[in-house]
Amino acid sequence: MNDYSSYRRQEILQKVQGAGFRPLDVMVTGVTGAGKSTTLNSLFKKTVAEVGSGTDPMTMELDSYSLNDAVRFWDTPGLGDGISRDAQHSRKLIDLLWKTYSFDGERNVYGFIDLALIIIDGSTRDMGTVYRLINDIVIPNIQHDRVIVAINQADIAMSGRHWDSSANAPDGTLRKFLGEKSLSVRQRIEEATGVRVPVPICYSAERDYNMTALIDLITSAIPDSRRELMGHSSS
Secondary structure (H helix, E strand, C coil): CCCHHHCCHHHHHHHHHHHCCCCEEEEEEEECCCCHHHHHHHHHCCCCCCCCECCECCCCCCEEEECCCCEEEEECCCECCCHHHHHHHHHHHHHHHCCEEECCCCCCEEECCCEEEEEEECCCCCCHHHHHHHHHHHHHHCCHHHEEEEEECHHHCCCCCCEECCCCEECHHHHHHHHHHHHHHHHHHHHHHCCCCCCCEECECCCCECHHHHHHHHHHCCCCCCECCCCCCCC
16 A cells, blocks of 8 residues: 555545544554554655654654545654653643534534544553553543554564564464454453453554554544533533
């Protein structure tokens, strides 16, 4: 796939227009090092988001990138950089989730962010910060059915083993491992947060592997209405 901006674009456009908003605003979040910026760069086929290295992540502010006229992504600071930074970043995430818009002079106010996409590093076993992000920041501030999860770095999920470089895809062993990991992550999220998210997809932004599955996940989760603010919704 050379141009993700056109992949399922018309279908996405029809869905969001039918729901009464445009574009679809997707908040991209996760812990530091999960590959949020790399994911955006892979989707856009160019460097739109700076990628950090080591303990100096680049995304400290909120930046938005329009893939096309139907989808806009919001890159956010990752958690896991220490108590002080995490407190600052958490506030930015919550503020973004409570950002609003109105069509009729504030009489009807809606949530600006339509979906929250949580990216998880497929090579890590430490899910504590991920659960804290979901449980303490995302879930209290957006409806549960607007939360989706994707597992990045599928190529190094088994420490680089069983990745077929010639095919740029996992071999059978790694594919089975990734399938089990998706179900395990979903179950662990439900146990830790009480929220049952759609089955996470596995991909590798670095290898440009299975990126269409990420767009498929987003497309399948597009809401059928504008987002009511928490406290004003039955969700």
